[in-house]
Amino acid sequence: MSETHTETKAIAHAECLVIGGGVIGSSIAYHVAKEGRSTIMLERWIPGEGASGAAVGMLAAESEEFTDHELARFARASRDAFPELVSDLERLSGISVQFRTEGFVTPFRSEAEGQKRWNAAKMREDDCHVWWDAREVARRIPGLADQVIGAIYRSKETQVAPVQLCRAYAGAAAVLGATIWSGTQAKELVIQGGRVCGVRTDIGFFSCDQVVIAAGLDSSKLLGQIGFDYPLYPVKGEAVAVSLKDHPLDYTIYADDVYLVPKQNNELWIGATSLPHQYDKEVTAGGLKGLLERASVWLPCVHEAAFIRAWAGLRPQAAAERPFIGPVPGVEGAYAAVGHYRNGVLLSDATGRAMAAMLKGADAAELGISKFPSELLKEESL
Template sequence: MSAGKRRDLVVVGGGVVGLGAAREAARRGLGVTLVEKGHPAREASWAAAGMLSPFSEAVEEGPFLDFGLASLELWPDWVGALEAETGRSVAYRESGKVRVALSAGEEERLQARIPWAQGRGLAVHWLDSEGLREFEPRLSKAARGGLLVERDFHVDNRRLGSALEEGAHRAGVEIRAGTAAREVHSRKGRVVGVELEDGTSISTPRVLVAAGAWSAGIGGLPRPLPIRPIRGQMLALAPASLPSPRLLESEEVYLVPREDGRLLVGATVEEVGFQPGVTGEGVQALLEGALRLVPELGKAPLIELWSGFRPGSEDGNPILGPDPDLEGLFLATGHFRNGILLAPLTALILGALMAGETAPPIPTPFLPARTRVPARSG
């Protein structure tokens, strides 16, 4: 291993999580190097649909909903600053979402969410079948009703990734693309550096592991990180005109409009390890779901197919914050289906903590301490 230069912080992983945190730390005065094994923002952060949906993604009230709503609050200022400093638009849209019930069961499950949403002051409204068709005339006649969620938004995550790369660069982050981090080095319980696949090393007192679905593969951590890849397949249609400016969602699929006229259809959720690509079954499920929602999409050209690996944790929550067993090690991974939504708050918290500043609190269920293996008794 050749001796390397010294940096205040090395960030491992250049998705939206790593880029966002690196930019934030650099803006707070740290000398930051970000190491990316491939190209920045070309993995899950590129493959995603870009929905910012704390309410729809929350299965119940709790820390995920609170954290998601807090992150959503940051979005306007966060993208405003990013767009101003980079001169790029990321197509952030406060569109709202309609969650459509295609069966009696779906209707019941959606209506059951209304009391707890309204109890939290979230703007949701039930539309009966007639009201729904007036509001969204191109939906299937089978739609029984729908829940209008005013504060579910979306962003073009591919544009966001490019803008964040540029923003991190402008903030002074050195981006080393095409080199994987192999191992975190420590001495006497403190981080001292990172060894890269190319045999070089970087001396640093702080490392942030933000390697998405690959986070478990980084060596030298106090314990294996319980992160696994969860494949998501998606496709894009090019309808003559978009069915709605809003997000549309059933229990099978969601439809996301893009500024260039594409309509994204997502997404499968599959435990197949790091097996890349799209499958006949996956595409069939997505197309059938899309056509059940908006039948006229059957005429739309199918123009793109892709997949990506979500970073899944055991409990579905992100793993965030300083590691309790290795000083100088920070973790920001396991964002599963919501890393785009949670990117601003993750960046703000990690950026501040790594710079030694006061940060918004991390919910206890998200802290790295929960990944410790309990000691065996007897």
């Protein structure tokens, strides 16, 4: 943190400056620009190159079965905003985000487990699900394994292409007047009299009235510089794409041990491993083998599918189940939206909306996310 403002001339000024061009930063830039406020987004690479570029793109608000009620509501609101959001983003940016609305299927091989999960699902009154028995599953998804005894079908779950979503957010933000500085790395926030007044970067100084740190896993460093100790750690995830030539799948299969997500051109994306505290982005042979084996138990034709590519990314995980979205304690004008772990794509719209409202003075309680900034701080300090 720099307390003395020595910069003579800023490269540019904005009311709001967002650090990070993943789905979270890009969504915030979009929602802030949409309110007519001057906005700058700094991205050290290009938008969508971080964890967002490794995501599979599921908007699994119900299938995730969140136990935190605020988070569950926030996730549903985010998912439910997508039809309108997608239409706005595609119109403004000209980028298709490959939105798919066929719904998600969680299949079971054990009667006891299926019954238990269906009973639990029925308790979630805001969710939208039906039970398919074995015959219905076989009718709807002919290639699914014979041992499936039934499945929960969630008709409102949707999915997108995450890189395209990220670039559509950024593109739409630019059309609405935001300036996107790709290839620009924020080095430190500049603070004057306890208030943020700009950001020093590798190409010079940017001045602003408010700053939002949305730099994914690397946010901890920037937050630490301004006295906010907020640890984040990576949960590495590997995924693989194969080509299903003769057996196109419509539904996303969201099983407990693997998910199979149909994409354009008969691609099937299979994910994902979950490896806490691993910082590398290598795909291991073991990881790949495990994913393909688990996928082909549910959908045997995966055995014959052609391999396309495999990749890995680092999910930004915080100590709590929910992300931190709110003002940074002790520094006026500084905010953060971090720790979206395995649901950043899903939560991107609601996070962008909530942050745009907070920057105009709304508090977390009135946005229905009172625990996102405050309770977490209490938990962290335990």
